[in-house]
Amino acid sequence: IDATDARLADSFDVRRFEAVANQLVANGRIPGLAMAIVKDGRILSARGYGVTDARNPQPVDAHTVFRLASLSKSFAGTVTGMLVNDGVLRWDSHLTDYVPEFRLSLPNAAQQVTVADVLSHRVGLTHNAFDRDLEGNADYHTLTMKLANAPMKCAPGECYAYQNVAFSLIGDVVFATTGQFFSETVARRIFKPLGMHDASYGLEGIEASARWARPHVRGGGGWVPLTPKPTYYRVAPAAGVNASISDMAQYLIAHGGHRTDVLPEPLLATLHTSVVETPGELRGGAWRRERLNTAGYGLGWRVYDYAGHRVVFHGGAVQGYRALMALMPDRDLGIVVLWNS
Template identity: 30%
Template sequence: MTAAAPGGTSGGFSGHSSIGTRTRPAAWLGSKLHGFVVSSAASSWAEFTLRWSSTGSMVTTQLSRSSGGTPGTTTVPAGTSVNPFAGARRGSGFAGRAANRLSSRKLFCDAATFAWCRAFAMNGSSTAATKTTSSTAPMMVTRRAIALPRAPVPTLTGVRPARPIGAVRFHTSTPMHWLLTAAALPLLLAPVRAADPTPEAVDALAGDALKAFQAPGAAVVVLRGDQTLVLKGYGRRALGRDEPVTADTVFPLASCTKQFTTALLAALVDDGKLGWDDLVSKHLPGFKLSDPHATALLTVRDLVTHRTGLGNHDLLWYRAPWSIDHMLKQVPRLPLDYPFRSGYRYNSLTFMAAGRVAEACGKKTWPVLVRERLAEPLGMKNVAFTTAEIPKDADRAHGHRLNKAGKVEAAPVYEMREPNPSGSLHATARDLAAWLEFQLSDGVAPSGTRLVSSKPLVETRAPQNLMRLEGAAKALFPDTVQVSYAMGWVVSDYRGLKVVAHGGLIDGFRVQLTLVPERQFGFAVLCNMHDSRLPIALTNALIDRYCDLKSKDWNAYYARLAEEEAEAKSAALAARDRARDPSAKPALPLASYAGTYSHPAYGPATVTHAGGALTAKFSSFSLPLEHFERDTFRITGAFFESDLVRFGVSDGKATSLTLAGIEFKRK
């Protein structure tokens, strides 16, 4: 015997054909069922309101008895096998706003069935669960609520109401399985989840995280289905200033922008204008890889799953003075780091190309499409696509970092002047509450309007490319067995739960957006501290609390991990410096290293000599150099501090320089 979950998806409880396990499908979690159990003579009733908690067990919020009165009814003969969920629709949640607009129905069954169901609830017999009632009395469904005399409500020890996503409603024309009533009674006996964290407890978690990671401020969002449980700011927008972080403080989302680009692509797939496995050459013929065979096979899916063969190449875009179109024209000049579709390497350039694909299919620019198709329908009022769009008097967070002494200081502002489909989006916690709800409802806006069909949007959160869980990655996910990249999301397991998440890192900030689909939770943590572990530590702590997992001191764990990483880096630098031969002089006079060097994709790097010192200039960076040993120089300030620049010398001339792993040849 199977039942269809809200939304019309057929299948048994949690994918099992037997309901004797008493598990519930993820789509039902948090949903509410209101009904009556009545005697065959319709002279007494037991009214109940049922809700599936986020643990999958059911709890009751109301149980009352009344007698007398006759409802206006439509009868369904005893023994009829029926299903209440076929045809039920979901709104902004899993039985939410759209369902609320359907006609309200009340569910009835006879006293004999009530007794049978109670017996099932007590012994958990899966055999009993698969049969229908043989009572001669009818089951009744009514179109209207029934005014019942006031009656005492029994005390249900240990039962706590779960917050509903929305009330389940029924079509009278849809038959109903008796298993619905069989499922109703275990609520009185099954264990229920602990209470949600109190607001004070969440405040304490956030406050402890700010202290542990020396972060000036953070914003936190917690959703269950279409209910916002937490929407709050903590700390300060900027060090040394009094302005607090609020739910309306603007933060950069950095790489969390990628999921907006893939959601836009999903909308275009929904329109029939695009297919995930369309060749990129069909929509963006000018985009090519260095391998012509890979270019010929390259699909839209490849662009957004980090499997093209390209390495990171972050310096082609990070603080670069050139346009995105210029960047994409350089991609054919980048050799592939691994064979096409045979590995994983994070790359933002391909998401920029995906944004251009969206523009080609949508006939508008990427920011216009995201605003019209997603941000505006979701009510995301403070979204900005560049830093220039943010008003000067806006409630805006300022970035911070730790200096050499371990003290918090302001981070250099990263001005993003061109909309970037890979990382330029800015938004507030309030905006992200709507975004998380849209994701949890598989494409429905808080207004109840469907923006994207479920199938293409869910595909963006489906595992696509395996990520090796080793080294630093394993330390970052200590309670995880498997990690895969989806499309703008990372899919993993966390302490037995499926988690879909993505982080964002840009100068002075770190953010984390997380979904726990089977529990219908969404989390967002935004922090104004550079490369801080605060977002992942606080997110893990919140998941533990809301999902009834054993608590763990994630602040201590990630703070220690950060310390170990810093110690390892310091030790490596110290070992490098100890191995240095300061007496090894450069092969050439300093002025001989001056000149212009070039890379096919990255362009020119120039070295100037003035005042007895060298300075290298590349992209928007000016890098002062001091001699380290032989023909190697150390960067002494600003970006890339302590990194080494190596010159190649041949026949008494400087022929190349290598910076950040990129070799530039002397012109």
Template identity: 30%
Template sequence: MALPAGAATPPTARDPSALDRAFDDAMARFGLPGMAMGVIEDGEVVYTRTGGETVAGSGDPVTDATLFKIASNSKAMTTALLARLVDAGKLRWDDPVTRHLPRFRMHEDWVTEQMQVRDLLIHNSGLPEGAGDLMLWPEPNRFDRGDIIAGLAHLKPERSFRSGYAYDNLLYVVAGEVAAAAGGASYESLLRGEVFEPLGLSGCRVGEWSRADAGSVAQPHMRDGQGNVAIRVDGDTVPAITSAAAGGIRCGLDDMLAWARNWLVPTPEQLQWLPRAQREALWTAHTPLPLSARSRDWDDTHIRAYGYGWRLADVHGEWTVSHTGTLAGMYSVLMLLPDRRSGFVVMINGDGSAARTVLTSVLLDYLVRPESGTSVATLAAALEREQEGPRRSRLPDTSGRRPAHAIDMSAYLGVYRDPWLGEARLCEADGGVRFVATKSPRLSGRIMRVHGRALIDWDDDTIDPEAWMDLHPATATSSPRMTLAKVDPDGDFSSDYEDLAFVRVRGCER
């Protein structure tokens, strides 16, 4: 059973050296370029550890102040900002979104009218998982927040409004714009003034900032053979990004632990910053979440739900409040056990999906049932067995690909338009045929033929998955059409190629 709020943690046989073993084993087992990890027990930071490099091979070490992309852990900071505005009387959770953003539209008029601020935060809109994420990623691109709001009207729902859960990023961008409208300043300015400054999160960054002024900044990595290669490396000036409210904040370990302690053991000043009533609103269950077999087997979880920017679940009989963050080459997790006033933070600047999954369970067991002796090696082996078979059977072999010829595709060449992604060229170039998305120029690649289908071989190897391209002939009433689909059916949901519906609007310009 969970402990009553404020109760002392019962004596346990925790071995602090187990944390060092978990850190070292995860770094070695998963070949991580760098990692930062911190643990809180009964309100106090009892462990911090960093290792590896900000850029593999650079000799620049990861430190407690090194900035990591926290990705979707940004969502809880966005909802805290909204809660501040609610507490100040500048908006209400049940306000219609259109009260603050009159131009806001969903695909169905009734949903537009009924959508409340709270609905932007709890993944119950009826849209498909990750709908419209191609307007956010890959970065950089040319979509602004006005484009996001305009594009929502063209994204078709897959279920009725408020009938179920499907993870969404675009509506968090909208939520950031609601905050800006209600607060009378940009999302970035409000977040700095209403969240970072009052809580002393002096290292966190959002919007445009100088890399030199920030100090140590971890760069994302991908695996290349046996090594790690930095990808999408920051320039001297890090630009403001459209996705900030959904996943665009960067913080170091010290600031993330301070952020966590604000929730676990708030000071009187922090309770003035955000009173308990609003804290409870953020941690109230709104949308039930699916429960995986792994959650049942590893964590003895029976129920999961989404609050305002937080996931809520029982783990071995204890209440947990958490979130993860995932971007290309960057992974994070923030886990809180409020009844124990304990928790942990892990941030990784490499291909860290499996490492995060394993470390989350190892650290939960360390805090909740240390007698279990759960190890990185044991859970890593279990995860490999779980993932290997199904994935291999579903991923097609595309090694026999060959370049497509313009003459064979002449009936389909031209400029196509999708209602929300905009225009894309399918034209002869470089001795073959190329696909180029106008507003997302990194979505560019050469058309290949394999298994009788066309495939877009992206120029940027960090864009995964690749896309099948299917062309549909003109009819008496319509121009040629183009649809896309993930080559890897288990690929990231943010590559929402299946939601695109291109129609040819003109020929290729010479």
């Protein structure tokens, strides 16, 4: 073991993480969980804990599929970056060149929005525009039309406000560029070459999985399994991916710079660089308040100064599922945690 590995071993013990995961399940804090830890391009741990379904308990394993919710945004940024790398798209390409019907309420604002603005939540809208309508079962196309009358927070490119509907316009750009549906392009360019064999998009995708974790809510003194809601699957680029922890370990390895045949280093550097500050996050949950020094958003990824370390991160939450993914480039370390409550 070289000195760096020895220092890491002193401060980082995979067994401690696995013990915490086991305890969360044993204490009934969550029904089931899957976790992957990757160091120096090698998988240190990728396994399941607890059960897929509190009513019909099957053990969670490395191939149990979970909803990724907003972790899906990193896949949208990644596949767009691959198209930029191919020379068929630019980060400063205008959205209206690919989605000519796109409109915003400020005069000429729609024509200013770039591909990078969409992926970094700088369209200029107020935060989470039309998420409530989405939750009320409105369809995606109808909501993109409603953006024409939505209130604006700033001119495009000038401020950050998190989006799901507007973010998903990147799917229309990918379709216009490739002639393939967004989900097909991600499968062809990311899932297949990285060996993400359990990964899919949409409600049909998760329900067709050989083994998948049901979402749960608290009720009647325990965990109650639900049927997954189709709602956020309607915005596939923002929240449509399903994957197992085996899949996500491969994705971590690639984003850690160890699959340059698929994701070259210069592309990763671009995706993982903050382009807009997100100071509101510094007032978020306890770990953010205690340890975040700066917070920003890149192209489908959050970028933090976390206790003096650069951390590339994204979280995700839809009814009955939670997910988080973090990379610490200076330690060549990555972790993904997926759970079903």
